[in-house]
Amino acid sequence: MSARSRLFRVNLGAELRTLRERAEMSTRTVATRLGTSPAWVSRTETGARYPTPEEVAALCDLYGATGEMHDLLTAKAESNDGxxxxxxxxxxxxxxxxxxxxxxxxxxxxxxxxxxxxxxxxxxxxxxxxxxxxxxxxxxxxxxxxxxxxxxxxxxxxxxxxxxxxxxxxxxxxxxxxxxxxxxxxxxxxxxxxxxxxxxxxxxxxxxxxxxxxxxxxxxxxxxxxxxxxxxxxxxxxxxxxxxxxxxxxxxxxxxxxxxxxxxxxxxxxxxxxxxxxxxx
Incomplete structure (x- = not known):
C-alpha cells in the first residue's frame, strides 16, 4: 500500500464496515455468503488488505448498497495511486x-x-x-x-x-x-x-x-x-x-x-x- 493512498484505503474499509453493520450482518455471515473467511472480512475493514473493485462490488451487493454509494466505493477501489x-x-x-x-x-x-x-x-x-x-x-x-x-x-x-x-x-x-x-x-x-x-x-x-x-x-x-x-x-x-x-x-x-x-x-x-x-x- 503506497503512502499517498493509505488514508483512503483505511477509510474505504471503515465505510464497508458501516454498511455491514447497517445490514446487521456478522463477519462470519459475510464470509459464508461470499465463500471466504471472517479474517478476510476483518482485514478488509481495517485496511490490512485492500479489496479489488470486484470484491467491493460484491460486498456492496450483499449489503444492499446501490446507486451512487455502490459506484463511489468501487471507484475508490480503482484509485490505486490515490x-x-x-x-x-x-x-x-x-x-x-x-x-x-x-x-x-x-x-x-x-x-x-x-x-x-x-x-x-x-x-x-x-x-x-x-x-x-x-x-x-x-x-x-x-x-x-x-x-x-x-x-x-x-x-x-x-x-x-x-x-x-x-x-x-x-x-x-x-x-x-x-x-x-x-x-x-x-x-x-x-x-x-x-x-x-x-x-x-x-x-x-x-x-x-x-x-x-x-x-x-x-x-x-x-x-x-x-x-x-x-x-x-x-x-x-x-x-x-x-x-x-x-x-x-x-x-x-x-x-x-x-x-x-x-x-x-x-x-x-x-x-x-x-x-x-x-x-x-
Whole structure:
C-alpha cells in the first residue's frame, strides 16, 4: 500500500464496515455468503488488505448498497495511486465528511482558504444551520448535519492536534448570514477560537484586490510521513488531489495568500471592528 493512498484505503474499509453493520450482518455471515473467511472480512475493514473493485462490488451487493454509494466505493477501489479521488455529493451518506475528518485526525497542519463562507471548523451552530438550510432537507437531517459539524470542532482543542490555519476573505466576514445577531455571534466565535494555541486566523483584506484564492475555496492537509492532500469542493461534490505537481500549486498559492493577508493581531482587530459595526435591527 503506497503512502499517498493509505488514508483512503483505511477509510474505504471503515465505510464497508458501516454498511455491514447497517445490514446487521456478522463477519462470519459475510464470509459464508461470499465463500471466504471472517479474517478476510476483518482485514478488509481495517485496511490490512485492500479489496479489488470486484470484491467491493460484491460486498456492496450483499449489503444492499446501490446507486451512487455502490459506484463511489468501487471507484475508490480503482484509485490505486490515490492521486485524484472524486467524491459525489449525496444526502444519504457522508463520505466527504468521513474523509475530511480522517485527514483532520492524521494531519500535522491543515490550511483552509475560504472566499465565500466561514470555514466549517469555525462556524457557530446558528450560522451552520442557516447555510445547511439553503438546501431543501428535512429538519432532522439539518440538525444532524449541524451537530456533526459542531462535533468536528473538537479538533480545535485536541491535545497534540494539528496546527490549524484559516485564510478568510474579508467579504466573508461582511456577508450577513442569518442577520445581525447570528453574524455577531459568528464573528465573536472566530475571535475566541483564534486564541487556541494551535489556531491561526488571517483575513485577506479587501484592499488585496485580485488574489490566488479567488479561483475557489481549497483546503491543504500536510502530514509528517504522507504526501500532501488538497481538497476542492463544489456544488456537485468534491475532489481530493495528492498529485505532487497539482498540490504544489496550491501550496504556493497558500504561501502567497498567507503573506498578503493581515497578521493575526490585525485580523482580530478587523473582526472586532466589524462586530462593533453591527447594529441591531
Amino acid at each position: 492521486t485524484t479521488i472524486n467524491l459525489p455529493s449525496h444526502d444519504q451518506f457522508a463520505d466527504q465528511l468521513a474523509n475530511i475528518m480522517l485527514l483532520e485526525t492524521e494531519a500535522r497542519r491543515v490550511t483552509t482558504c475560504e472566499i465565500a463562507l466561514v470555514p466549517g471548523l469555525l462556524q457557530t451552530a446558528e450560522y451552520a444551520r442557516q447555510m445547511i438550510s439553503t438546501v431543501n432537507r428535512p429538519q432532522s437531517e439539518i440538525e444532524r448535519r449541524v451537530a456533526t459539524r459542531i462535533g468536528r470542532q473538537a479538533v480545535l482543542s485536541r491535545p497534540n492536534g494539528p496546527e490549524l490555519r484559516f485564510l478568510i476573505d474579508e467579504f466573508v466576514l461582511r456577508r450577513r448570514i442569518g442577520g445581525v445577531r447570528t453574524m455577531r455571534g459568528q464573528l465573536q466565535k472566530i475571535m475566541a477560537d483564534s486564541e487556541c494555541p494551535n489556531v491561526r486566523v488571517r483575513v485577506i483584506p479587501a484592499s488585496a484586490g485580485a488574489h490566488p484564492g479567488l479561483d475557489g475555496t481549497f483546503a491543504i492537509y500536510e502530514f509528517a510521513a504522507l504526501e500532501t492532500y488538497v481538497y476542492l469542493e463544489n456544488r456537485k461534490g468534491g475532489i481530493f488531489v495528492t498529485d505532487g505537481n497539482a498540490t504544489q500549486q496550491y501550496v504556493e498559492s497558500r504561501d502567497a495568500l498567507w503573506e498578503a493577508a493581515l497578521g493575526e493581531n490585525e485580523s482580530v482587530e478587523l473582526i472586532d471592528a466589524l462586530v462593533e459595526g453591527l447594529i441591531d435591527d
